[in-house]
Amino acid sequence: MSAATVATIEIEDVGGLAGEVNARGGARPMSCFQCAKCSSGCPVASRADLKPHEVVRMVQLDQREAVLTSRFIWECTSCQTCSTRCPQQVDPAAMNDALRAISRAARKVAAGTAVPAFNDIFLDAVRRRGRIYEMGLMVRFKLRTRRLFEDIGKAPMMLLKRKLPLMGPHVGGKAGRKAMFRRAAQGGDQ
Amino acid sequence: MSYVFFPGCSLDGTAKDFHRSTLAVAAKLGLDLPELKDWICCGSTAAHSTDPLLADALPAKSLASAGGATVAVACASCYSRLKMANHHIAADRALRARVARVVGGDYNGLTPVRHLLEILCREIGLARIAQTIRRPLAGLKVACYYGCLLTRPPEITNFDDAENPTLMDRLMETAGATPLEWPHKTECCGASYSITDASIVLELSNEILAMAKAAGADCIATACPLCQLNLDMRQQDIEARFGRRYHLPVFYFTQLLGLAMGCPAEDLSLGSLVVEPQELLAAKGIAC
Numbered sequence: 001m002s003a004a005t006v007a008t009i010e011i012e013d014v015g016g017l018a019g020e021v022n023a024r025g026g027a028r029p030m031s032c033f034q035c036a037k038c039s040s041g042c043p044v045a046s047r048a049d050l051k052p053h054e055v056v057r058m059v060q061l062d063q064r065e066a067v068l069t070s071r072f073i074w075e076c077t078s079c080q081t082c083s084t085r086c087p088q089q090v091d092p093a094a095m096n097d098a099l100r101a102i103s104r105a106a107r108k109v110a111a112g113t114a115v116p117a118f119n120d121i122f123l124d125a126v127r128r129r130g131r132i133y134e135m136g137l138m139v140r141f142k143l144r145t146r147r148l149f150e151d152i153g154k155a156p157m158m159l160l161k162r163k164l165p166l167m168g169p170h171v172g173g174k175a176g177r178k179a180m181f182r183r184a185a186q187g188g189d190q
Numbered sequence: 191m192s193y194v195f196f197p198g199c200s201l202d203g204t205a206k207d208f209h210r211s212t213l214a215v216a217a218k219l220g221l222d223l224p225e226l227k228d229w230i231c232c233g234s235t236a237a238h239s240t241d242p243l244l245a246d247a248l249p250a251k252s253l254a255s256a257g258g259a260t261v262a263v264a265c266a267s268c269y270s271r272l273k274m275a276n277h278h279i280a281a282d283r284a285l286r287a288r289v290a291r292v293v294g295g296d297y298n299g300l301t302p303v304r305h306l307l308e309i310l311c312r313e314i315g316l317a318r319i320a321q322t323i324r325r326p327l328a329g330l331k332v333a334c335y336y337g338c339l340l341t342r343p344p345e346i347t348n349f350d351d352a353e354n355p356t357l358m359d360r361l362m363e364t365a366g367a368t369p370l371e372w373p374h375k376t377e378c379c380g381a382s383y384s385i386t387d388a389s390i391v392l393e394l395s396n397e398i399l400a401m402a403k404a405a406g407a408d409c410i411a412t413a414c415p416l417c418q419l420n421l422d423m424r425q426q427d428i429e430a431r432f433g434r435r436y437h438l439p440v441f442y443f444t445q446l447l448g449l450a451m452g453c454p455a456e457d458l459s460l461g462s463l464v465v466e467p468q469e470l471l472a473a474k475g476i477a478c
Contacts, residue, residue: 024242025242043377043378043380043394044390044394047390047393075383075387075390077338077378077380077381077383077390077394078235078238078239078338078381079338079339079342079378079381080338080339080342080343081338081342081376081378083342083343084341084342084343084344084352096239097238097239097242098242100239100240101239101240101241104240113386113387114386114387115239115386115387118236118382118385118386119235119236119239119240122234122236123233123236123237123240123244126230126231126233126236126237126248130228130230130231131199131202131229131230131231132199132200132203132231132234133199133203134199134200134203134204135203138385141385141386150388151388154423157464158204158423161461161462161463161464162206162459162461162462163203163204163206163423163462164203164204165202165203165206169199169202171228171229171230172228173228176294177230179294180247180251180292180293180294181244183291183292184241184243184244184247184292185241185244187243187288188243188247188287188288188289188291188292189288189291
């Protein structure tokens with residue numbers, strides 16, 4: 001390093017919830033200066049309990065309970081508008097992914113959200129079959145969340161329109177895939 | 191350039207019409223799209239919102255087996271996940287090593303990934319496509335809807351302008367249609383909340399349908415299975431919820447291009463569309 005090089009301070013390396021979010025997926029919450037451009041373009045900001053720029057601020061202030069129990073993190077559609085428009089490369093979409101995982105690990109998931117159950121069923125299907133069979137996925141999700149009759153009227157139309165094949169796909173290598181999921185859960189360490 | 195096709199899970203199910211029409215259009219262009227052998231699910235939103243390592247490992251597993259060919263993708267969500275994994279793995283040696291241990295083999299993150307729109311517009315080129323147009327879609331006003339994940343984040347997908355993409359518009363123009371200027375090209379439809387919280391989808395997709403209608407669209411063209419499903423299959427629910435009447439057929443862009451190329455309707459699976467397009471096509475004198 002030459003003498004002229006200016007030392008940079010890594011402002012994201014601050015510990016707390018902000019540091020954890022940064023370590024988990026590279027989001028940079030400490031770089032936010034509250035311009036609220038993320039919230040202006042967010043498709044769910046008007047309906048959620050918090051707006052994206054508010055969540056970033058609360059992460060900076062390490063307000064764990066309020067952030068991890070918020071509905072917002074489960075209503076974010078991962079549309080990437082916030083991350084695209086952010087002038088500070090905060091990447092709120094990646095921040096939300098990290099917050100979802102931290103919220104689940106801490107058992108703080110907002111009551112009434114079905115997203116974690118859906119994600120589990122989805123990933124379990126990928127582990128077992130290698131691909132998603134949409135009809136099987138929907139049936140398992142509706143059984144798990146006891147929403148059996150929601151959208152049931154769509155089934156005959158979807159069959160008629162040939163949107164739902166009667167047989168699901170299967171890719172070989174199930175044992176290898178299960179091992180792969182196990183290694184991923186262990187962080188890919190040796 | 192040689193391609194292998196990564197159809198993704200939806201194209202074997204709810205988006206079978208996208209699959210069929212893609213292959214029909216490819217056949218007209220002499221574009222060979224052999225399916226990537228033993229591809230597995232990209233993990234989609236379920237993976238990236240659960241475990242970032244798994245979200246990179248699942249695409250890596252498929253991309254590593256492409257054998258040097260360019261991976262052609264139709265689904266916007268698969269496209270986003272494959273590109274995101276490439277971006278992460280190629281830029282981070284430590285992550286590359288972790289992914290290698292998870293997948294059981296090294297992958298360098300360099301397999302090229304292209305969306306069908308990029309292949310058609312940039313690699314085959316509009317001039318060549320123009321030569322295959324047999325029945326121009328004259329007078330058909332199309333709102334080209336790109337959704338979220340083709341364009342965003344632009345430094346990763348490198349697809350087109352993130353706020354005002356025009357690839358699909360230019361393709362539709364080449365097919366003889368009239369693409370419309372409208373502001374909701376890249377607004378979110380609500381994606382997989384169709385299953386977990388449909389109220390989000392009804393609200394967001396209503397905005398898109400309302401704007402397309404206000405812009406004077408006859409129909410919408412999409413490039414994503416979830417966008418198509420939400421705008422088409424949920425259209426009646428949306429009309430009931432908000433007391434509106436849209437009746438806007440929601441095509442895959444490959445179906446419209448296929449019509450212009452003279453493909454027979456059954457090769458394009460037009461019968462799978464929930465908002466039936468026959469009346470519109472007949473009124474515009476577009477045979478099918």
